[in-house]
Amino acid sequence: MPTSINDKLKREIIIDHYSSPRHKKTPENINDYQKIHMDSVSCIDNIYVYVKLDNDKIVDACFDGVACAISTASTDILCDLIINKTKAEANYILTQYLNMIYEKDFDDSVLDEAIVFSNTYKQAARIKCATIGCNGIEELIK
């Protein structure tokens, strides 16, 4: 996905992943998953993040709980990006994502739809929401 996608499309992508997230669920075979609880005093978001590993490979990732548009959409998109990746590949993607959020240099070639969050810095109070899922996944695959 080119970085130049317009704002209208970015908004549509966020709304789409917020109103119909693909990965917002509690897994049925919950015992096959690593799980982490993520919440914060600075926002209402309160989610569980789940990752299923097959040795070094992430075979599934999902999340569930109470979450705003930004945390829901960002976590959902990141789940999309890391499923079927190795831990190392996933870590690289998450690092690029965080670099983008924190306005550092980043490799946009791996971020695909996650690029829609490049404006998060405009609402500093929501950086926590855009990173809560990312931080959870990072914890689980480090």
Added chain:
Amino acid sequence: MFDPNKLRKDFPFFENVKKMQGNNLVYFDNAATTQKPRQVLDSIIQYYSKENANSHRGDYDIAHLVDDKVDKTRDLVSKFLNCDKREVVFTSGTTMSLNLIAYGYGQKFLTKDDEILISEEEHSSNILPWYEVSKKTGAKVKFIRLVDGKITLEEIKKAISSKTKLISLAQVSNVLGYKIPAKEICKFAHEKGILVSIDAAQSAPHMKIDVKDMDCDFLSFSGHKMCGPTGIGILYGKFELLNRMDSFLVGGGNNITYDTGCNVSYLYPPEKFEAGTLNLAGIYGLYAAIKYLNDIGLDNIENYEKELKDYAIKKLSSNKNIIIYNKDSETGILTFNYNGVFAQDEATYLNSKGICVRSGQHCAKLLNDYLKTPATIRASFYFYNTKQEIDQLAKVLENGGNFLDAYFN
């Protein structure tokens, strides 16, 4: 004459911070904390720049000035509440005051056969200290049933039993802004031998309080929610109760004598509870804040906030997407949601339009079981807010569904 626009000029904050995200700044988070007038800031600077010394029997003039101010502040607070000076304890705020009651009275005197009555509408600072009492003593914490978000004497009558020893309630809820019938509750409770603790964090800044008339046993509030500094607050307690209570802080300034055999003679209240160097700058600031509020008049503040609240309801009611949860509450707290938008996202949108509100559970997580929404937006007014600011809120909310504008404009 009460004039909010004139009063605003006393606040350097409004002079210094005119814009947020390119829009006129509107500060509607007064239930969380309030802005500070110049008089309060000057008083704090006066302490640090002219009278900086420790209190408690300093033997020189400047230290005496500090002791004098501590004394005068206690006096001013006692008049503010209509109580005896010995019944005014300096704490760090409402949370510490409530913890002090729970520790000093609850943990000392309650047992496994006793019950403590609170409501689901309480701030966590008026819930968790009682849970600790319960853990330590076995006393049970029970909840009053809310009727449309309100606490009524009828429901309190139903909720008490012969085991109830203490009721602890917010005089004004930080979530919905309803007032409780505090005087009637105290009268009824005392007939049953039950003590009443009042959390006045959201009432003391906004309405006149008379603890003698109300006849509560304890009352707690924070300076920072009433134009004062952070880190200073008050616990009022009837002297006889304070006298029987333990302090959870001991050390410098709260004892008269001790020997090497662990024998201590503690001072009488209130000093008994004030171990360690007090927040002296905070006390200077609180003094100025109470004087400032007295000069405006608590009745004027209360009436004007009600006027703002009614105006806000009128303005927002024409917007079909706004759900208001507390139309009929009497204070300046407006709790609402924008249809279909998560509260936090809407609050971010309001931020992008210059408006400071709070989304969330307001530390009252339990209440959301009653409101049936995971989160709400709270706009809370103070005497320096204006109808024009409410117009700005109403206008911005006309477009409240486009909450992603916050990121893409």
